[in-house]
Amino acid sequence: MLAVSNIHEIAQPLVHQSIDFAPLFLRQATETATAGSTIFFDGDAARHVFSIVSGNVRICRFLPDGRRLIIGFLGTGDLVGLSFRNRYMFSAEAIDEVVFSRMGKRMLEAELQLVPEFRPQLLSHLRDEISAGQDHMLLLSHKNAQQRVCSFLLQRLEKTQSPDGRTIHLPMVRADIADHLGMTIETVSRTLTKLVAKGVLLPAEKHQFKVISRSELARSADEYAEDAVEGGGAGDRHAGRRYQ
Amino acid sequence: MLAVSNIHEIAQPLVHQSIDFAPLFLRQATETATAGSTIFFDGDAARHVFSIVSGNVRICRFLPDGRRLIIGFLGTGDLVGLSFRNRYMFSAEAIDEVVFSRMGKRMLEAELQLVPEFRPQLLSHLRDEISAGQDHMLLLSHKNAQQRVCSFLLQRLEKTQSPDGRTIHLPMVRADIADHLGMTIETVSRTLTKLVAKGVLLPAEKHQFKVISRSELARSADEYAEDAVEGGGAGDRHAGRRYQ
DNA sequence: CGGGCCCTTGAAGGCCCTCAACGGAGGTGG
DNA sequence: CCACCTCCGTTGAGGGCCTTCAAGGGCCCG
Numbered sequence: 001m002l003a004v005s006n007i008h009e010i011a012q013p014l015v016h017q018s019i020d021f022a023p024l025f026l027r028q029a030t031e032t033a034t035a036g037s038t039i040f041f042d043g044d045a046a047r048h049v050f051s052i053v054s055g056n057v058r059i060c061r062f063l064p065d066g067r068r069l070i071i072g073f074l075g076t077g078d079l080v081g082l083s084f085r086n087r088y089m090f091s092a093e094a095i096d097e098v099v100f101s102r103m104g105k106r107m108l109e110a111e112l113q114l115v116p117e118f119r120p121q122l123l124s125h126l127r128d129e130i131s132a133g134q135d136h137m138l139l140l141s142h143k144n145a146q147q148r149v150c151s152f153l154l155q156r157l158e159k160t161q162s163p164d165g166r167t168i169h170l171p172m173v174r175a176d177i178a179d180h181l182g183m184t185i186e187t188v189s190r191t192l193t194k195l196v197a198k199g200v201l202l203p204a205e206k207h208q209f210k211v212i213s214r215s216e217l218a219r220s221a222d223e224y225a226e227d228a229v230e231g232g233g234a235g236d237r238h239a240g241r242r243y244q
Numbered sequence: 245m246l247a248v249s250n251i252h253e254i255a256q257p258l259v260h261q262s263i264d265f266a267p268l269f270l271r272q273a274t275e276t277a278t279a280g281s282t283i284f285f286d287g288d289a290a291r292h293v294f295s296i297v298s299g300n301v302r303i304c305r306f307l308p309d310g311r312r313l314i315i316g317f318l319g320t321g322d323l324v325g326l327s328f329r330n331r332y333m334f335s336a337e338a339i340d341e342v343v344f345s346r347m348g349k350r351m352l353e354a355e356l357q358l359v360p361e362f363r364p365q366l367l368s369h370l371r372d373e374i375s376a377g378q379d380h381m382l383l384l385s386h387k388n389a390q391q392r393v394c395s396f397l398l399q400r401l402e403k404t405q406s407p408d409g410r411t412i413h414l415p416m417v418r419a420d421i422a423d424h425l426g427m428t429i430e431t432v433s434r435t436l437t438k439l440v441a442k443g444v445l446l447p448a449e450k451h452q453f454k455v456i457s458r459s460e461l462a463r464s465a466d467e468y469a470e471d472a473v474e475g476g477g478a479g480d481r482h483a484g485r486r487y488q
Numbered sequence: 489c490g491g492g493c494c495c496t497t498g499a500a501g502g503c504c505c506t507c508a509a510c511g512g513a514g515g516t517g518g
Numbered sequence: 519c520c521a522c523c524t525c526c527g528t529t530g531a532g533g534g535c536c537t538t539c540a541a542g543g544g545c546c547c548g
Contacts, residue, residue, distance in 0.1 A: 061378060061382060062487065063382060063386055063466075064466050065486060066486035066487050067386050067485070067486055067487075068485070068487050069378075069381060069382050069385050069386060071378055071381065083370075083371050083374045083375075084371070085368065085371050089375055089378065090378070122367075123366075123370070124329065126327075126367070126370040126371070126374065127327050127328070127329050127370070129374050130327045130370065130373050130374055130377060131327075131329075131333055133374060133377035133378065133381065134305060134313075134315055134333065134334070134377065136381055137313060137315065137377065137380055137381055137384060138305060138307060138313050140381060140384035140385045140426065141313050141384050141423075141425075141426030142307055142311050142313060142426065144535075144536090145535075145536070173493090173494065173495090174494075174495065174496095175485065175494090179385075179485075181385075182384065182385030182386065183536080183537090184485075184536075184537060184538080185485075185494090185495080185496095186495095186496080186497085186536090186537075186538085187535090187536060187537075189495060189496055189497085190496085190497080190536095192496095193496075193497085206545095222307075222308055241311070241312070241419065241423075241428075241429075242309060242310035242311055243306065243310050243311075243312050388503075388504090389503080389504070417525090417526065417527090418526075418527065418528095419526090427504080427505090428504075428505060428506080429526090429527080429528095430504090430505080430506085430527095430528080430529085431503090431504060431505075432527095433527060433528055433529080434504095434528080434529080436527095436528095437528075437529085450513090
């Protein structure tokens with residue numbers, strides 16, 4: 001609150017980490033989903049709320065023609081299902097092996113009656129989801145390829161805190177990243193290659209990158225294109241009008 | 245008939261119970277904002293919830309470099325402010341002359357204590373906002389110019405019910421539409437011109453269009469490009485991979 | 489070893505952005 | 519009344535970013 005983080009800060013977890021709902025799930029049995037399996041489908045009756053114990057999940061929406069948008073990625077400690085009315089409005093798929101527990105909505109409601117202190121947290125969760133969604137709209141509407149990838153990498157860096165503070169874990173495949181950022185796998189790949197060439201990133205183990213220059217990464221995420229190539233400057237595709 | 249009063253519903257066949265907070269605002273005094281003025285600023289302390297009595301409002305977010313994203317448009321009966329935590333996370337600007345009333349968050353909280361039946365409606369409102377945001381992400385990430393404009397027109401057509409059922413009101417200027425759809429004013433203009441040429445739309449009075457073929461409009465909004473030109477078919481920019 | 493999946497890299501083209509100019513609507517003042 | 523300005527919308531020409539299509543290599547597993 002006092003640490004006035006930039007209001008326009010993009011690097012923000014899309015689905016916020018569950019604040020203190022965890023205790024609610026402690027008594028629930030855990031289940032396991034194998035990599036690639038679907039935890040729940042878009043359109044199914046929304047009867048449960050889920051808490052991820054371990055593993056990674058992608059949440060997806062589909063267009064009528066089969067194209068896909070990945071709303072976001074969930075990891076350990078994340079919660080999903082609070083924002084549903086009667087039916088799930090997207091599907092949740094396991095990226096790797098996922099351990100999770102679920103709670104019936106009725107039971108959740110009973111808990112809320114019992115412990116009304118959870119209620120404002122529920123609201124906060126929904127508000128965070130709205131805010132994160134708007135940030136993502138900003139990314140999708142105005143950012144170019146490099147800015148999108150760098151924003152995503154920063155987000156991953158902050159979400160999955162690594163011991164050395166500079167390791168980015170990308171458990172998902174390129175197609176997932178592409179469908180999350182509104183790009184193609186080829187452009188994602190090319191952009192990452194370019195970041196490595198520029199010395200911003202270093203490929204580490206499988207599904208991992210080391211951040212060499214965090215400041216450069218942050219600058220590339222937010223700022224106006226400024227290609228490292230000295231020639232550039234002309235015609236950024238996502239420049240647009242500027243106000244104020 | 246369901247007078248959905250959520251913030252920026254995208255055309256989708258959702259069955260919503262009408263969220264009617266209106267009674268809460270009946271005893272509040274009304275205020276007026278002139279066209280172009282700002283009702284509240286991004287970053288201000290969020291102390292009030294607003295209800296639009298008449299007129300049109302745009303809600304905006306800005307990137308550090310001054311570019312703009314219009315999250316959505318508000319009209320008569322719409323509510324804004326429920327999704328804020330401590331500070332407004334976007335600004336609200338009057339498009340034309342706007343009459344509105346406000347209620348302090350504390351007072352709202354008191355009303356909720358008094359009439360707990362409003363609580364689930366509050367949740368529903370937030371969930372609609374999340375759902376609408378995700379719909380808009382889909383538009384921004386995967387739809388081309390024609391699909392974006394047609395989706396927007398359909399949304400306006402349903403939101404502002406006209407007597408003849410086929411009049412679209414566009415009180416906002418082209419720049420507003422462009423910043424809402426992630427395009428430029430030129431592309432918005434060209435797309436509208438093309439729709440008129442194809443006989444889908446008919447320019448009516450200022451800020452109005454008549455819908456000649458609603459089915460064609462709907463098809464153009466959702467489907468795969470299929471240019472009316474017989475030659476086409478090659479290379480849609482937003483085709484992408486298709487699943488399932 | 490063959491097959492599938494994933495990632496990368498190259499070449500060509502298209503959609504949309506950028507820059508530019510023009511016309512109309514509305515307001516102001518001479 | 520008309521010149522003048524500003525804002526808004528339209529239309530044209532050119533170029534760039536990203537998509538599309540294509541090919542190849544690495545890895546894993548049966």
